[in-house]
Amino acid sequence: MTRNLPLHKKAKALKPGSRRPAKELCSECGLCDTYFIHYVKEACAFINQQIDKLEAQTHTRCRNLDNPDELYFGVYQEMMAARKTEPIPGAQWTGIVSTIAMEMLNKGMVEGVVCVQNSKEDRFQPVPVIARHPEEVLAARVNKPTLSPNLSVLEQVEKSEIKNLLVIGVGCQIQALRAVEKRLGLEKLYVLGTPCVDNVTRSGLQKFLETTSKSPDTVVHYEFMQDFRIHFRHEDGSVETVPFFGLKTNQLKDVFAPSCMSCFDYVNSLADLVVGYMGAPFGWQWILVRNERGKQMLELVKNQLQTQPVTSKGDRKTAVQQSIPAYDRGVTLPMWAAKLMGAVIEKIGPKGLEYARFSIDSHFTRNYLYLKRNYPQKLQTHVPEFAKRIVEQYKLPES
Numbered sequence: 001m002t003r004n005l006p007l008h009k010k011a012k013a014l015k016p017g018s019r020r021p022a023k024e025l026c027s028e029c030g031l032c033d034t035y036f037i038h039y040v041k042e043a044c045a046f047i048n049q050q051i052d053k054l055e056a057q058t059h060t061r062c063r064n065l066d067n068p069d070e071l072y073f074g075v076y077q078e079m080m081a082a083r084k085t086e087p088i089p090g091a092q093w094t095g096i097v098s099t100i101a102m103e104m105l106n107k108g109m110v111e112g113v114v115c116v117q118n119s120k121e122d123r124f125q126p127v128p129v130i131a132r133h134p135e136e137v138l139a140a141r142v143n144k145p146t147l148s149p150n151l152s153v154l155e156q157v158e159k160s161e162i163k164n165l166l167v168i169g170v171g172c173q174i175q176a177l178r179a180v181e182k183r184l185g186l187e188k189l190y191v192l193g194t195p196c197v198d199n200v201t202r203s204g205l206q207k208f209l210e211t212t213s214k215s216p217d218t219v220v221h222y223e224f225m226q227d228f229r230i231h232f233r234h235e236d237g238s239v240e241t242v243p244f245f246g247l248k249t250n251q252l253k254d255v256f257a258p259s260c261m262s263c264f265d266y267v268n269s270l271a272d273l274v275v276g277y278m279g280a281p282f283g284w285q286w287i288l289v290r291n292e293r294g295k296q297m298l299e300l301v302k303n304q305l306q307t308q309p310v311t312s313k314g315d316r317k318t319a320v321q322q323s324i325p326a327y328d329r330g331v332t333l334p335m336w337a338a339k340l341m342g343a344v345i346e347k348i349g350p351k352g353l354e355y356a357r358f359s360i361d362s363h364f365t366r367n368y369l370y371l372k373r374n375y376p377q378k379l380q381t382h383v384p385e386f387a388k389r390i391v392e393q394y395k396l397p398e399s
């Protein structure tokens with residue numbers, strides 16, 4: 001009997017806590033917690049960077065590197081700013097992601113949704129699930145700002161009767177998913193992605209909260225906002241803001257996971273539909289429809305959304321260039337100076353798509369340097385061509 005099994009079904013998932021094939025670059029996407037570990041050498045985003053091949057497989061073409069918007073944001077048909085007319089209380093932004101997933105279940109487009117709830121004891125401890133009912137999707141709303149093994153439920157998917165599945169996830173999870181998608185026995189896979197950057201382990205998150213917030217234990221939600229401040233929402237509903245420039249960079253340099261310091265898929269290139277915020281005006285979400293499947297997903301909720309065209313204002317380049325040595329040296333400004341700088345940059349700084357480019361440039365230059373210093377042997381193959389072109393616009397320290 002076992003002789004006819006697909007090869008992956010004979011593979012053994014790794015035990016929790018054991019060393020992963022990507023070693024310290026592992027982003028804990030969950031693939032190795034399943035028998036799909038059989039494909040890890042090809043599928044892992046940190047062992048085998050293959051964004052252009054997977055873009056062609058998913059969207060029928062790679063991004064056009066000569067188109068300045070595609071260079072930054074990947075293959076897309078349509079881009080817009082949107083918000084729910086009736087936001088979902090407790091969602092990360094207005095809850096567009098949860099709403100799309102719930103509608104897909106309600107309309108019978110899918111029988112299951114891979115998403116991530118939290119443990120009973122800890123609101124930030126991720127617990128990936130296959131939601132079968134809208135309430136289970138709703139229970140997964142809001143970011144768990146930690147590495148999350150979303151793909152750990154893939155073995156259950158293949159063993160279930162699910163034929164149409166929606167997966168919600170961040171770039172590294174979706175790269176691995178796309179690489180094994182044909183092995184899952186599905187008729188249709190829909191992928192709803194969010195951008196992602198600077199993720200942390202659960203203990204790293206604790207350090208970040210303790211160094212940055214005045215009340216780390218009561219934080220229920222936080223976001224690096226387009227106004228150049230981190231907004232922490234606390235249990236009592238109050239909002240605490242801390243300017244980016246006031247971050248204790250010297251203490252936080254090691255807090256981000258090495259995988260995230262080596263990632264160039266900020267905008268989730270392989271999702272059908274991406275819902276973030278950074279290309280939209282403050283308070284709005286940013287939507288990228290990458291292909292026909294993404295369009296179908298968005299259509300389901302359009303009557304619940306206000307939309308407006310994306311805009312772009314300002315020039316990010318000087319700010320990015322200046323931030324490279326400042327970050328490198330771990331410069332931390334006194335709070336009064338950080339607040340002043342935040343207020344000035346909010347007035348005259350990049351907005352809309354230019355803010356998104358500012359964030360991409362700052363992270364890609366930082367990550368390129370990190371890779372060059374720590375994994376020089378990976379530099380050529382791990383950095384996608386689009387990221388090399390973005391980084392080439394800046395002068396980086398020699399060593």
Ligand SMILES: Cc1cc2nc3c(=O)[nH]c(=O)nc-3n(C[C@H](O)[C@H](O)[C@H](O)COP(=O)(O)OP(=O)(O)OC[C@H]3O[C@@H](n4cnc5c(N)ncnc54)[C@H](O)[C@@H]3O)c2cc1C
Nearest residue numbers: 091092093094095096097098115116142143144276277278
């Ligand atoms: C770690 C992280 C960093 C992000 N950074 C950026 C950024 O820099 N720029 C930007 O534009 N957008 C970023 N986003 C996306 C943004 O914060 C919102 O998640 C997105 O706009 C959706 O908001 P919403 O209200 O529609 O989501 P909700 O309706 O609240 O749903 C959130 C969904 O996210 C999923 N989720 C939560 N945590 C994780 C996780 N750790 N891994 C995978 N899936 C998860 C849940 O399953 C849930 O379905 C980030 C998201 C995450 C998880």
